[in-house]
Amino acid sequence: MLKRPRRNRINPAVRGLVRENELLVKHLVWPVFIEAGQGICTPISALPGVNRVSVDVLLESLKEATDLGILAVALFPKIEDRLKNSSASESVNPEGLVPDAIRRIKEKFPHLCVITDVALDPFSSDGHDGIVRENQIINDETVEALAAMAVCHAAAGADVVACSDMMDGRVLGIRQALDEVEYINTLICSYSAKYASAFYDPFRVALDSAPRAGDKKTYQMDPANSREAIMEVLMDQDEGADWILIKPGMPYLDIVSLARQTTHLPVAVYQVSGEYAMIKAASLAGWLNYEKVLMESLLCFVRAGADMIFTYGALDAARLLKQS
């Protein structure tokens, strides 16, 4: 035998020298669930280890996160039922939960990158990412609402607005609205290829944001499609997106890799709630090692081409990276 690939795996030194990819703490984005109030820390049943917290509690854990080297946090608000309506008007309240959280985080952690979610579902009494009329999701009117929401977040100090809604033309709409009021340095992370996935259920439980009727298949993508993802990535790039995001993560690594080959923009991936829940549940049953499976899954995102990884395990991963 002239070729023995095992020679390159012979000991830790050789394996280290030939290692192609590395997971770093700077790759991690920590998604957090927030709610109004004081001193609140509510466990989320479908996401063991993840809590929904009031901003004061969040600020305490951000101290640990930043000490561990985490550079970015993504905010997801649970909005009280009494504030929800069909136009999702609370999404542009400058004194609302999200703008308040942004200001308080920025005051204490000015260098932490604050990413906000731009979509109507947590604010909408219909539980859809867009405005619903006669069972239709109204695209262009939604884009205007999203643009106003993005400006509201930027005004409060958000570094990155991340549109997770999948409306057509929303990146351009948001970019124009931001530029009009001279928020030229606010970045846009576009969920370019967000699939209509059954892996989001624990998230919807956490925020009570599930659609009240129907599903999201007229705007989120069909899991069967990949060429369509390339088209979405290129469109968002042309509309001025700064980052491209693929979601979910683990079952969609081929899409991450395609996105990496399609654009020179940074590519992010979201290891969504259902993925985290699967890993956690199996480890709680004693069937998988949570730490090892988490770290392996995150490394695989890097190998597939992701620059950034949104994961509920960000803090755990950061701790493990620090130990190693």
Ligand code: PBG
């Ligand atoms: C809402 C949004 C969702 C997620 C992120 N933003 C849910 C959805 O589209 O229904 C899912 C994230 C997760 O499951 O962790 N626009």
